[in-house]
Amino acid sequence: MSERNGYQTETELVRAFQTGCPTANRQLYRQLNHQMLGLAWQILRHTQDMEDAVQNAWYRIWSKRFQFAGRSRFSSWVYRITFNESLQLKRRRRSDVHLADELPADCLVQFHRLDLCDPAILFERHRKYELARAAIERLPTKQRVVVKLVICDEVPIKKTAACYRISTAAVKGRLNKARWALKKNVATPRSW
Numbered sequence: 001m002s003e004r005n006g007y008q009t010e011t012e013l014v015r016a017f018q019t020g021c022p023t024a025n026r027q028l029y030r031q032l033n034h035q036m037l038g039l040a041w042q043i044l045r046h047t048q049d050m051e052d053a054v055q056n057a058w059y060r061i062w063s064k065r066f067q068f069a070g071r072s073r074f075s076s077w078v079y080r081i082t083f084n085e086s087l088q089l090k091r092r093r094r095s096d097v098h099l100a101d102e103l104p105a106d107c108l109v110q111f112h113r114l115d116l117c118d119p120a121i122l123f124e125r126h127r128k129y130e131l132a133r134a135a136i137e138r139l140p141t142k143q144r145v146v147v148k149l150v151i152c153d154e155v156p157i158k159k160t161a162a163c164y165r166i167s168t169a170a171v172k173g174r175l176n177k178a179r180w181a182l183k184k185n186v187a188t189p190r191s192w
Contacts, residue, residue: 007024010073010074011070013027013028014028014068014070014074017065018065018066018068025062028074029058032075032078033054035075035079036054036057036058036078036079036082037050037051037054039079039082039083039086040053040054040057040082040085040086043083043086043087043090044086044089044090044093046093049089049090049093050086052089053082053085053086053089054082054085056085056089057078057081057082057084057085057086060081060085061077061078061081064081132182135181135182135185136148136178136182138185139178139181139182142174143174143175143177143178143181144178145164146160146171146174146175146178147174147175147178149163150171150175151175157171157172157175
């Protein structure tokens, strides 16, 4: 950490941060943010997840700032928290069922949002969208509702489970059954 803006040492800057000084908070965040993002990217390989992990890490750093005892460098402590938050997020994401990953990327794109391009491509994309929509409509009610909430409306699995007073495992099970039904009814290897 090179810039200290009025602080003689890193220790003074960290002490000011621990007292809740907003200037020290901004300064430390500016100095460490790039490395935190890089570390999170190496673990997660997804921009939104990387940003979420860094935001969660900085929140944890701020809320636990009094626990930093100074036995190591502050940056090492920050990187350890960022590493742990990134791994935790990766585990959570891995446990989520990503139905959208199982279908072609353009399958669920709505027709009116497509860029104007070759009419044959537009027709094919629209056909795939209609096939996927129709297949979702043919799912049993319990599976269809969960798919629409979690995949289409991007409602988190925990909120979906709470809404229907079922466990998160039940939601994931319904998504998994829906995924297999959709793969069976929609996906044909030659056309996608």
